[in-house]
Amino acid sequence: MTVKSFEVSEPLESSLKGFCLGKSFNYFSTRRKILFRKTDSKKVAIISGGGSGHEPAHAGFVGKGMLGAAVCGDVFASPSTKQILNAIQLVNENSNGxxxxxxxxxxxxxxxxxxxERARALGINCEVVVVGDDTAVGREKGGMVGRRALAGTxxxxKITGAFAEEYSEKYGLAGTSKVAKIINENLVTIGTSLEHCKVPGRKFESNLESTQMELGMGIHNEPGVKVLEPIPSTEDIISKYMLPSLLDSTDKDRYFVDFEKDDEVALLINNLGGVSNFIISSIASYTNxxxxxxxxxxPVKVITGTLMTAFNGNGFSITLLNATKATNELKKNFPEIHSVLDLLNAETNAPGWTVHPVDTKAPSVNKSLLEGEIKVKDAGSYDYDLxxxxxxxxxxQLIKSEPHITSLDTKVGDGDCGYTLVSGANGITENLPKFSKKSLSEAIAQLSDVIEETMGGTSGGLYSILLSGLSHGLIQVCKDENTSVTKDLLAQAFEISLETLYKYTNARVGSSTMxxxxxxxxxxFSKSKDFKKAVQAADAGAKSTGTFEAKFGRASYVGDSSSIEDPGAVGLVEFLKGIESVF
Structure with a gap:
């Protein structure tokens, strides 16, 4: 099978703005890539988002009865905490949680x-619900990571948004959060595709032959869990592979939701982006x-359409919602609710769900919430030139090593690790002059912000937290901005930085991560204060990742990764080796 695509040259911001404002329904911050609407001060507001490339999710679901805001990251990369916190602050000005x-x-x-966490520290009533509905990744493989989120999201x-619109004034944030959890607990999804998608601006990469397709496809170009060859018929892929993954009660590893004979069920057939509406309708008929x-x-309700895409992914997913079990759980907590289907069918003007005329008058915005620089206590003097x-x-050195890192990531991830790290490296060098008159704690804090802005994704988040922890570490171990940063003080600050990172990830040595x-x-470094020895230790640690399977990240979803070094770990070592070369 030959995949043909076109290159997109206009900036992501322009694309998103055109997509959003072209629908004449909401308001868009180009600087922060936040799409938001005017919310109700008596009701709970819902925010979602993630990497771009899944449109109409999530931007297309901002509307009354669904989302209050969507935060758009770069292609297949999470938005930064600054973007998300800005969105929280914006909708919090006119919502009740x-x-x-x-x-x-x-x-x-x-x-x-x-x-x-940062929002709550500011006094904002904020909660998080994590959605995972994929059955391709079973309990054994998913481990501590859990199920991926697919179209069931x-x-x-839709259902939580309808509840928030109708009932959150009475039940508040806790009740709205509970609804989202109940729906997620009764959802299962499996995807499949004939090919990986073509990401604009990147070289098309795929290991699939023209006679193969993948089962268990994700939405970020990561490999499926099984390659099928020869390509089965549409009937066989649905009946022999996909539905058993959702409904086989004997498969304890993948049977996440009970479906009994008389249960009411809602069915969603989602287009990953590259399948015609005619074929999607046919798939829905076969599945039914x-x-x-x-x-x-x-099924008492069948939904078909393009809701959660992977750009032009030539595939589809099947989602089942046990409406009976979800309704029973909802009734225990919210007696006014007759059926979860009422919430699913409730009106919304979100254009990704259905189109309605809406008010296009822009709300007043506190622009200061979208601006500002991270401020921390000054601590530690240093040689800026060095x-x-x-x-x-x-x-x-990192830029030089990008092809090797990218090659590794195409085997165990979605192929963007090298590009992401290079973006961060460029961000560092371009912003260095800004740090020349700052204390080291402030320079590192600003560097954390730069990394988050330029890298995005998991790597950007991890490095940003790590550097933020290093900045706080320097504040703790240095008396003031005049204290010279010695190797001893830097070692202590690094220890605090690592402890800070460990608060936000369960990854440890042996997980095959950075x-x-x-x-x-x-x-x-803490032990010997010898940078060269520390780099050697890091190098040995990175090489060890090629001897065991990954437990975190997208590599944990694929087949055997035990013979491939983790690209994130390799990238860190290459950066350290570059420093060592001039140390």
Missing amino acids: VLLIVKNYTGDVLHFGLSA VLVH DFLKTNYAIE FAKWMKAGAA VDALEPFVKE
């Missing part, structure tokens, strides 16, 4: 979770027939 509905991907969980948006014939399930020399050398290189570096 903010609920963040987050797809279960490491970057999204990290950034939205940290944003919620949209049903969580097989559900009735093989499982005695006759610091700049180290950063430039590290960035240069932590396998980071922790040995920090521990060795």
